[in-house]
Amino acid sequence: MSQIRTRFAPSPSGYLHVGGARTALFNYLFARNQGGTFVLRIEDTDRERSTDESIAAILESMHWLGLDWDEGPFYQSERGDVYNPYVEKLIASGNAYRCACTPAEVDAMRARAQAAGQRPGYDGTCRERTDVAPEQPHVVRFRTPDEGETGVDDMIRGPVLFNNSEIDDLIIRRSDGSPTYNFVVVVDDVEMAITHVVRGEDHLSNTPKQIMMYRALGLPVPRFAHVPLILGPDGSRLSKRHGATSVMAYREMGYLPDAVNNYLARLGWSHGDQEIFSRAELIEYFSLDNVGSSAGVFNPEKLEWLNFQHLKSLAAPLLAAQIKPLIEARSWQIPGDDAWLARMATTLQERAKTLNELVDAAYYYLQDDLAFDEKAVEKHLKSAAPEILSALRSALADIAEWDDASIHAAFESVMNQHDLKLGKLAQPVRVALTGGSVSPGIFEVVAVLGRDRVLRRLDHALQLLTGAG
């Protein structure tokens, strides 16, 4: 079996958005599934638009998603020397020529064509000229055939045919001597021995041009797979105005990389009815055959649900490790060791969709100045008899071993003494301990808070009650 080699080739003119991330993911999954090699190449031939910040952001996003590459990153801006011999080769073989038309002249011919109801394009003025000297200002154009068809056998879409007459002579080297995208990709994909080009559907119509160049150069043509685009809720291509589209934004909102990968993979790809995939499963099951050909709408709710699913199945110590830096970033003190933190986190694990939500919900475990919800106080705390709370207080104070069983027993004894149902006891206690009427199971909360804080908060609640009454 020949070694499969894929690549992800972003242009660093902004952060990595979810569309790019999905393209990267598909390349990664395909390579990993096939035991191939995944290459990262930064397409920064456009010096104007490329920035170091974008490069850093892209690399950071890739790292966060865990899309580790085997070779690279290669920077096209540092590879200037490799392209010129190929240009000269094309000129020598008559497949490319120097063109002295100015941008203004080309614009004019495009305008004329458009006005005449024709496709705007280069009209071939310099095709037959032999008097354009290398010294004078010029670009180099690739000579495309006027007749015939060029077919792309796309792995996702099947065979697609283009009329060669539709494709005009494109510039492969600018007047400043730098090569352009459509040419550079061909050379780089050849030089990097890429066997499978997996990229966005917006490149489908570039493909015949590139295939023509492979052939003119006498080089092997790779396989192509054009993955459908991601759309916003309004059906147009996903962009900033549709909300959060950068990968890093999801990290900041408390999403798990595995959940983002899972969501992005399932947007356009499927494996029967399965919805939840670990990274290992994604690698095991991924196939280009099961990538659909229609564009998909980005659905934040489903991503959120998937994040919840991944969060829910995260082992407690790993969950603790995830939230620890988030808690520290808020300058909150953690009143316990890692085991305590893990225990605390598990009580909230099925109650939060993101890490951030979980930390928000952990407020009363980590802060002592509770924000009392007035309505909860009115409804549950004020109606409670002080003697019941103080009975519970002393029962808890008497516990020898602070564990779940003892806590449960303490509640039982108060309930029996006062002929109460748990609901009548739990709600006032919940408000006293958490400040609100919503929390994990009351025994868990008591256990995690610890005796000192439980007693202190009960005392405080008792003061409120007796002070007010």
Place this chain on the structure above:
RNA sequence: GUCCCCGUCGUCUAGCCUGGCCAAGGACACCGGCCUUUCACGCCGGCGACACGGGUUCAAAUCCCGUCGGGGACGCCA
């Protein structure tokens, strides 16, 4: 405008290649119920789609043609 791609519940999709197993399955969201110490989780149920029109066939979501709709590409951007 020209060329190319796409079209199954609101959304992601299974099914389409190899027509009958589909009075179209799963998931998110939404609505109801159950469970229950609150909130969640979980469980059960509900709502909801083959874009349209022709053809081929005993039979079409599946094959063919057309229409309409959406998207993409037409750069000295990538």
